[in-house]
Amino acid sequence: MAGGGVSTIAVLGMPNTGKSTLFNQLTGSHAHIGNWPGLTVDLMQASVDLQGTPAQLVDLPGIYDLRGHSDDEAVVRRFLESTRLDLVVVVLNASQLDRQLRLVLQVRQLGLPAVLLLNMADEAKRFGVSIDTASLAQDLAMPVVLISAKYRRGLGEARHQMAKALSQELTLQGSDGVQAAVANLEACLADGDDALQLQIAQLLESSVTLPPQWRDRLTRRLDAVLLHPLLGLPLFFLVMALMFQAIYAVGVPVQELLATLLDRFGQGVIAPWISSLPAFVQGFLLEGVYQGIGTVSAFLPVIFLFFLAMGVVEDSGYLSRAAYLMDAFMERLGLDGRSFVLSLMGFGCNVPAILGTRVMRDRGLRLLSMLIIPFSLCSARLNVFLFMASVFFAPRVGGLVIFGLYVMSFAAAILTALLFKGRFSSGEPLVLELPPYRFPTLRQMVSRAWLEVRHFWFWARRFIIFGVMAVWLLNNLPFGVEPASAHSLSGELGTALMPLLGPIGINPKLAVALVFGFIAKEIVLGGLAVIYSQANPVALGHALALDVNWVQAVSFMLFTLLYTPCLSTVAVIRSESKSAKFTWFSVLWSLALAWLASYVFYQLAMALGWGGMAVR
Amino acid sequence: MRTPAHLADLAPGQFATIAAIEAHAGLRNRLEALGLSRGQRVQMLRRAWLAGPLHVRVGMTELMLRRADAARVSLDPWQVAA
Numbered sequence: 001m002a003g004g005g006v007s008t009i010a011v012l013g014m015p016n017t018g019k020s021t022l023f024n025q026l027t028g029s030h031a032h033i034g035n036w037p038g039l040t041v042d043l044m045q046a047s048v049d050l051q052g053t054p055a056q057l058v059d060l061p062g063i064y065d066l067r068g069h070s071d072d073e074a075v076v077r078r079f080l081e082s083t084r085l086d087l088v089v090v091v092l093n094a095s096q097l098d099r100q101l102r103l104v105l106q107v108r109q110l111g112l113p114a115v116l117l118l119n120m121a122d123e124a125k126r127f128g129v130s131i132d133t134a135s136l137a138q139d140l141a142m143p144v145v146l147i148s149a150k151y152r153r154g155l156g157e158a159r160h161q162m163a164k165a166l167s168q169e170l171t172l173q174g175s176d177g178v179q180a181a182v183a184n185l186e187a188c189l190a191d192g193d194d195a196l197q198l199q200i201a202q203l204l205e206s207s208v209t210l211p212p213q214w215r216d217r218l219t220r221r222l223d224a225v226l227l228h229p230l231l232g233l234p235l236f237f238l239v240m241a242l243m244f245q246a247i248y249a250v251g252v253p254v255q256e257l258l259a260t261l262l263d264r265f266g267q268g269v270i271a272p273w274i275s276s277l278p279a280f281v282q283g284f285l286l287e288g289v290y291q292g293i294g295t296v297s298a299f300l301p302v303i304f305l306f307f308l309a310m311g312v313v314e315d316s317g318y319l320s321r322a323a324y325l326m327d328a329f330m331e332r333l334g335l336d337g338r339s340f341v342l343s344l345m346g347f348g349c350n351v352p353a354i355l356g357t358r359v360m361r362d363r364g365l366r367l368l369s370m371l372i373i374p375f376s377l378c379s380a381r382l383n384v385f386l387f388m389a390s391v392f393f394a395p396r397v398g399g400l401v402i403f404g405l406y407v408m409s410f411a412a413a414i415l416t417a418l419l420f421k422g423r424f425s426s427g428e429p430l431v432l433e434l435p436p437y438r439f440p441t442l443r444q445m446v447s448r449a450w451l452e453v454r455h456f457w458f459w460a461r462r463f464i465i466f467g468v469m470a471v472w473l474l475n476n477l478p479f480g481v482e483p484a485s486a487h488s489l490s491g492e493l494g495t496a497l498m499p500l501l502g503p504i505g506i507n508p509k510l511a512v513a514l515v516f517g518f519i520a521k522e523i524v525l526g527g528l529a530v531i532y533s534q535a536n537p538v539a540l541g542h543a544l545a546l547d548v549n550w551v552q553a554v555s556f557m558l559f560t561l562l563y564t565p566c567l568s569t570v571a572v573i574r575s576e577s578k579s580a581k582f583t584w585f586s587v588l589w590s591l592a593l594a595w596l597a598s599y600v601f602y603q604l605a606m607a608l609g610w611g612g613m614a615v616r
Numbered sequence: 617m618r619t620p621a622h623l624a625d626l627a628p629g630q631f632a633t634i635a636a637i638e639a640h641a642g643l644r645n646r647l648e649a650l651g652l653s654r655g656q657r658v659q660m661l662r663r664a665w666l667a668g669p670l671h672v673r674v675g676m677t678e679l680m681l682r683r684a685d686a687a688r689v690s691l692d693p694w695q696v697a698a
Contacts, residue, residue: 014649064649069642098675099651129676197653210676219678229665324680328668331682429643429685431650434671434678 006047007055007166008083012076012107013091014100015062015361016435018119020044022091022149023059024447026159033455034058036083041075051163053170055086061361066106067189070428071363080110080182087166088114094124094131094146097208101200104140110188113169114142115161121146121154123436128211136207150441219317219436226318232325240344243313247305248348248379254301262294280479288472292465295520299351299460299568300453306345306352307452311445313341314359317435324434333414334421336360336430339369343413346376350569351460354576355452361428368424370573371586372416374565377409380521381565385557387525391541392550401554405561412562412593459575460568467567471519475512475530484530490515504559504598505552505606514559520566551611555602562594619696623652623689624670626660626696633657633695639688651675652689 011026013019024031027046034045044059060079061072088107092100097118107114118124118131124146137144143161147154182188204210226232266286274282313319319338326337338360346353350373357369377385385405389398474490481488486495486508494501494511501511509531516527525537532547534540548556564570564587574583605611620626623634634656637644651674652658661671661678669680 065645068645068649070646096651096676099649099677102649127676193648223661223671227662227664227671320680324664324669324671327680327682328664328666429646429682430669431643431646431679431681431685433650434680436678 007053007086007170008058009055009087009089009162009166010058010060010079010083010085011089011091012060012103013062013119014064014093014103016433017062017091017093017100018149019062019091020059020448021444022117022119022147023057024444024451025149025152025155027057031059031451033458036079041072043079050159050166053163053166055166058083063103065102066110066185070361072361077185080112081185082181084181085112086169087162088112089162090114090116091119092116094118094121095127095129097129097131098200098204098210101203102196104142105196105199106189108140108142110182110185112182113165115158115165116140116142116144117158118144118146119149122148122151123438127216127436130209132207136203139203139206150444216436222437223321223434226321227324236322236325239313239318240341243309244344244348247302247309251302251305251348252379255298258301259294259298262290262297266290266294280476283476284469284472288469289465291472292468293461295468295568296457296461296464298522299349299456302349303352303355303456304449304453306349306356307449308445310345310352310356310359311448312440315438315440315444317437319359320432320434323430323432327430331430333417334368334425335365335372335417336426339365339372342369343373343376346373346378347409348379350374350376350378350565351456351572352452354569354572355456357576362426364424365426365428367577367582368417368420368426370577370582371420371424371589372413374569374573374586374590375409375412375416375562377406377561378521378565381561384517384521384524384560387537387541388544388553388557391545392553401557405557408558408561408597412597416589416593456572460571463571463574464567467571468519471515474515484512484516484527500595503603504595505548505555505602506559506598507548507552509547510552510556513556514563517560518564518567520568521560522566524560549611550613551602551605554605555598558601559594559598562597563591619693620691621693622687623658623660623672623691624683624686626658626672626691628660628662629698631657631659631697632691635690635692637689639685643685643688647681647685647689650679651677652679657695 011019011023023044027048031044031046033042036043041061046057048055048057060076063070063073063076065073066077090104090107092104104114104116116136118133124131131146133144133146143165145154145158145161147158149155226235270290271282271286274285277285313322319341322341323337326340330336330340339357342353342356345356353373353376354370357366357373360366360369385402389401393401471490474493475484475488477489485491490512491508493515494508497511498508506514512531513524513527517524528544529535529540532540532543534543544553570583570587573586574580577583620630620632623632626632634652634654636654637647637652639647647653656674658672658674661673663670667683669682670686671678671680
């Protein structure tokens with residue numbers, strides 16, 4: 001991948017050492033997702049200029065042990081075996097050298113040229129850990145620099161040492177050929193654990209002074225409250241509720257504003273501009289292509305805000321506390337507390353919640369979480385339900401129906417986890433570090449949220465725009481047909497699906513609305529308005545109430561709750577799982593569950609004669 | 617009181633020294649990477665209710681682990697202290 005005179009530098013470190021923060025500080029915002037053949041995870045990479053030497057910096061996943069058994073550890077081994085590296089930057093947490101030195105010793109065993117950066121130097125100092133970097137550098141025979149990536153301290157020196165080590169390495173390579181990728185990695189590391197343990201003890205003895213007692217009083221006091229057996233959970237739910245409120249109190253208005261602006265631009269600028277084209281092409285460009293772009297953009301503010309909030313929860317150290325608090329329950333579902341936090345976030349919007357599963361490194365656990373998150377009743381679905389409930393039910397009953405749908409949402413997630421936990425079992429034991437509480441910095445969180453937004457835009461836009469265009473064509477072909485009417489392709493599809501959807505009370509018109517809903521639940525009501533030719537919500541409500549009874553309406557709501565939330569969710573499941581098979585599985589399972597739930601409800605209710613009962 | 621034989625039996629506040637890790641390679645590897653290796657001193661900080669996870673400290677690291685996993689860490693019977 002390197003070649004052409006550009007050096008390749010890998011950044012390697014343990015989890016929770018601030019490695020990614022450092023990577024972002026060193027590379028600015030130029031990082032992009034690199035294409036490394038054969039790896040199952042995304043690696044961020046960026047071109048940097050190290051005092052005149054151009055280099056590619058690659059951020060490897062955080063790992064504990066080069067000989068470890070986790071997915072990430074296998075990825076790193078594979079990377080080291082297949083890539084020619086000019087330098088490895090090892091990042092360790094300065095206050096935890098007592099156990100982290102192992103990784104740098106393993107890198108040395110591999111014979112790779114390395115620079116050691118001891119991050120979180122500020123925290124180490126606060127905890128009373130002092131490190132003699134000169135002595136450590138001498139013993140390890142590599143440069144050692146104390147830094148604080150978060151507060152941007154020591155970065156100049158780190159860059160300088162990296163450049164120096166790199167130029168030495170390049171001179172060396174000039175004389176005896178090119179540095180090859182690591183061969184026989186396992187053999188190099190075969191040196192016994194005891195020998196490594198002894199070396200660590202010697203290094204600690206000569207270069208590190210640990211405090212006689214743990215000093216972090218703030219963490220101890222906060223944990224006494226936040227992990228309290230009685231108070232812990234209520235506080236956790238309070239924190240989650242506040243976070244949720246904050247995201248959507250800001251996000252939804254921004255989203256609406258964006259939608260209005262895009263709509264105005266479409267009507268005011270694009271529509272006049274393409275007005276000379278045939279009506280069908282105009283419609284396709286404006287309601288197909290442009291609407292597709294709008295659908296993607298609508299998610300950007302919520303994703304940004306979600307990752308700001310997620311950044312606070314994760315970087316402050318609270319996410320692993322949430323795992324602790326919820327573990328007694330989640331363990332039985334084959335999940336852990338982090339999946340719970342993400343599922344809760346999914347009640348706002350499923351898309352960022354699925355992107356957020358990246359905090360879990362185990363593939364089985366991640367896939368299982370991605371399978372249950374789409375059942376979280378997101379705000380777009382809630383809009384549909386609020387409308388339907390107000391049309392078909394008196395306010396008090398309507399409230400109960402909505403509550404029932406929330407219960408169904410949880411039930412579907414739990415059932416799915418129980419059914420498939422064996423299939424997507426977690427290969428990694430749940431042993432998580434509970435880091436000291438930290439104050440996240442705004443800069444750090446904004447840059448991360450920005451990165452996620454770019455990531456989403458990069459992966460999801462083509463898929464979503466294409467999907468919106470496809471559904472528009474379904475609704476508007478063959479030429480000259482009334483949009484979404486019985487004679488359009490989607491109308492035909494709705495009729496063709498009747499043997500399947502009839503038994504759950506969905507008529508052809510509702511079936512077309514479900515086709516709309518596959519793109520996004522936001523456009524289900526708009527779709528219904530087109531199908532029933534009623535733009536006014538009140539008139540639409542009347543038309544609906546005349547066409548279907550309340551049992552059919554509830555069946556429709558159940559189906560809407562459980563089947564594929566939206567095209568964007570499918571797009572991120574596809575990009576995050578990197579598996580078309582899993583994506584299909586997720587879509588088909590949710591359809592099957594939706595059909596089954598609606599079938600049971602509809603048939604039971606009709607058998608009991610509820611269809612004719614008045615509920616208004 | 618019976619002397620705790622495994623990390624999973626330690627009461628909150630108690631210290632002990634690890635005698636051995638009797639786990640499969642994957643778990644053993646992870647525990648050691650987080651500092652739980654033979655000869656290390658550990659302290660139990662708290663135990664979650666309803667058979668939930670444990671919160672322990674070893675060296676400069678605090679971590680949570682499940683009881684089933686902690687039962688694989690055996691303690692030195694002479695080195696347990698309140």
